[in-house]
Amino acid sequence: MTELLGCKYPIIQGAYGHFGTSAIAAPVSEAGGCGIITAGALKTPEGLRADIRRAREMTDKPFAVNITMITRVMELAPQFLDVVIEERVPVLFTAAYRAEHLGKRAKEAGLKWIHKVATIKHALAAERQGADAVVLVGLEGAGFKSAVQVPTLIGITTLAKQIKVPLIAAGGIGDARGFLGALGMGAEGIYLGTRFMATKECPITDRAKQLMVNGDPMDPKFRDRALAPPRPEALARIQAQRDSIPTGEWLASLEKAMVSGSGGDVEMGSDAGELVGAGHPSLAVGVIDSVPTCKELIDGIVAEAEELLRRSGPLARILASN
Ligand SMILES: Cc1cc2nc3c(=O)[nH]c(=O)nc-3n(C[C@H](O)[C@H](O)[C@H](O)COP(=O)(O)O)c2cc1C
Secondary structure (H helix, E strand, O other), X not given: OHHHHOOOOOEEEOOOOOOOOHHHHHHHHHOOOEOEEEHHHHOOHHHHHHHHHHHHHHOOOOXXXXXXXXXXXXXXXXXXXXXXXXXXXXXXXXXXXXXXXXXXXXXXXXXXXXXXXXXXXXXXXXXXXXXXXXXXXXOOOOOEOOOOOOOHHHHHHHHXXXXXXXXXXXXXXXXXXXXXXXXXXXXXXXXXXXXXXXXXXXXXXXXXXXXXXXXXXXXXXXXXXXXXXXOHHHHHHHHHOOOOOOHHHHHHHHHHXXXXXXXXXXXXXXXXXXXXXXXXXXXXXXXXXXXXXXXXXXXXXXXXXHHHHHHOHHHHHHHHHO
């Protein structure tokens, strides 16, 4: 994974539709992880180009760009990709709907292509379409939800036995235990959305970061939002409208049904309202207890992971002696 991404640690920062700029991507890459600039956060191809150049002034380490295939971004996707190729960004991440046409072009231009999905079926499809690696987001995670999504533990463990390209685990991961757990399940890297939002550099409000520090995964405003995939009946209703309403309108209603929490009829309190303004943090709030710099976070995860592995030494000796 580190060879594929050109970074020191297999720790990847998630894409964020509204604020995923160089402000967060560059410090993550500088600290040895893989930072991602989210094309949609820059709104235009020229905005993306300027932000890629800004990131290059902040770090000489490689970073990636995410193009999310949703209505707001989709029609600009080919132009965003032109910029990614022209600016020689080494890795393209895509997400949501099919993106094989982008992946194919990126690979022809010598880039690596990694697609992010919510289901095992779509992960295997991305592999068939030529993705160099796949991110699977478990139900605990933030972002688009699928009616057949399963929790990270079972999703990664099941998929790892079936897929040949490197697998990256996402969904509810935010500390050294989650990191080692994901590697144990068969992933070769971790992808953190919520956890990197609660860092000093992330361009969201300090109050939103503090709400994540105080956030309790048992609180319904986190629990119900995360563990609420779209209802199959709601998706079937939208599916039935496929040919009767304009495509843009149809896709927008599909996306509304898929975004995390929409299937749960969650009553939003004012705190949750503020967090929603910053995004939809996932159950990873359960492992967020501070707002470090990106470097402190990554160094902390790696150091604690090494310590945990050292402590598991006795177990290895017991297993070896039996
Ligand atoms: C505020 C916010 C905005 C997001 N926007 C996007 C996006 O535009 N594109 C995308 O691919 N994923 C997006 N995601 C999903 C994350 O990139 C990542 O897959 C997810 O947060 C992983 O789960 P975790 O939060 O438990 O780590 C977003 C997540 C959050 C919290």
